[in-house]
Amino acid sequence: MSVPILKQGDVLIASIQAALSDRELAQLHDAFADQVGRFRSRGVIIDVTALDVLDSFATRTLRSIAYTAKLRGANAVVVGIQPDVAFAMVQLGLSLEGVATALDLEEGLAYIRDVAKRGSHRVR
Amino acid sequence: MADEIQQAASKALMREMGLDEANIERRKKIVGFEASDVPRIAAIRDLVTQHTDDYVTTFFNHLSGLDDARSLIASRAIAERARQLKREHLVAMVQGEYGMKYVEQRIELGTLYAKAGLDARVFLGAFHQLLKHIGSAVMKQVDRKPLDGFESFMSLKKIAFFDIGLIVDVLVFERERVIRQQQESIRELSTPVLQIRERLLLLPIIGVIDTQRARLITESLLRSIRANRAKVVVMDITGVATIDSKVSNHLLQTVTAARLMGAHVIVTGLSAEVAQSLVALGIELSKLNTVGDLQGGLEEAERILGYRVLTTATDAGPAPEGS
Incomplete structure (x- = not known):
């Protein structure tokens, strides 16, 4: 099952609803890399609310998506990491170093709006 | 009324300790109790039931001579109840029925000891005195067939060790309960957000x-x-x-x-x-x-x-x- 990427204004949103295989994660990565440029997005939100586990490959892919988006000119934010997942991740030494995180989708959108208002030199 | 409350408490404690039919059977197996022990115990039933008061007195006399048992002896209400339960215990011990009801009575006595702060080692000492008296009485009576008497007494002793196991478990469980409660409250206090x-x-x-x-x-x-x-x-x-x-x-x-x-x-x-x-x-x-x-x-x-x-x-x- 591939994850649909929704376009909401100049923000791309992907909500992951079930545990993904490594191949599906790679597909998601490619899709984001492509669409960020195509739609000239300034924000990318990955919603992991429904996931009850994030392994090392998923973490690395999320980080990689964020870095790629950054290089293509969009800020990425991972939203909805559950308390248990967060705890398990630090126990396993997995961290989303350098990737913005937010409590939920609403917060994620607010974050992207904030960043755009504060520092971005892009012409709106 | 007080008895009923006490019985309900004992039943609740048994559930908490996981003492069900299966557990009781396991405990019998641990002390090596078999069906053949029942008739052997029956052979000395009258001997024990006739002198119950003597044995109970032995048990409590031994305790009253010990500083460590003062808390049990000092309170008249607890001591009286303990005597009564002990008497029932001795009678029950030779009846051949060691199911839930029997265990329930043991638990009640164990709870009483725990409440009085009686240590397991003190209880063991007094219980040993009691068994010694029963043992010598048994040997005196069956002097013509010492082996039979010994066998009967050994069967009784299996039940005695079954009882000891229960009493000690209650004492330990009650003591750990305090620790558990303290840990719980520390845990709640220690992480306010x-x-x-x-x-x-x-x-x-x-x-x-x-x-x-x-x-x-x-x-x-x-x-x-x-x-x-x-x-x-x-x-x-x-x-x-x-x-x-x-x-x-x-x-x-x-x-x-x-x-x-x-x-x-x-x-x-x-x-x-x-x-x-x-x-x-x-x-x-x-x-x-x-x-x-x-x-x-x-x-x-x-x-x-x-x-x-x-x-x-x-x-x-x-x-x-x-x-």
Whole structure:
């Protein structure tokens, strides 16, 4: 099952609803890399609310998506990491170093709006 | 009425200790009790039931001679009840029925001992005296067939050890109950997460942080972040006396986990000694956002959240905070 990427204004949103295989994660990565440029997005939100586990490959892919988006000119934010997942991740030494995180989708959108208002030199 | 309440309590305790039919059967197996023991015990039934009072007196005389048992003997009400239960015990011991009902009676007596603060070793001493008396009485009566008498007594002794197992378990369980309750209350007291403004949490940490506690602190913080939709957390470690690499690692984990949930953590209250020892140990805390004291931390948090605190007095008073 591939994850649909929704376009909401100049923000791309992907909500992951079930545990993904490594191949599906790679597909998601490619899709984001492509669409960020195509739609000239300034924000990318990955919603992991429904996931009850994030392994090392998923973490690395999320980080990689964020870095790629950054290089293509969009800020990425991972939203909805559950308390248990967060705890398990630090126990396993997995961290989303350098990737913005937010409590939920609403917060994620607010974050992207904030960043755009504060520092971005892009012409709106 | 009091008996009924006591019986209900014993039943509840049995459930808590997991004493069901299967467990009782296992316990019988442990002491090696078999069906063939029942007739052997029946052979000395009359001997025991006729002299119950003597044996009970032996048991309690032995206890009253011991300083360690004073708490049981001193209270008349408890001592009377214990005597009565002991009498019932001796009668029940030779009836050949050792099911739930029998265990329930043992539990009740064990609870009484636990309430009186009787130690297992003291109980064992007195119980041994009691068995010795029964044993010598048995041997006296069956002097023509000493082997039969010995066999009967050994069968009874299996039940005696079955009883000892139960009583000691009750004593240990009751003692551990106190420890469990204390641990529970320490746990609840030790990890408060307080909301002090909309979307701002305060996490005061006091005392020693070990792995177990760090885990609890992290879990309750993460849950509170979710419940209160917190954006900033001020973690105050003024009350943490020493910080070594292990503790700092725990703190870092908590901060990282909170960040994964989208909350920003400000650490405050690192004393001069703590800061120096951290530098001396070469512990990397650069990932942490630290502010000197709690006040500074709260001001920083309010700044991040966009709060401005103003005094209501226009002409006098201190300058407004955070301006």
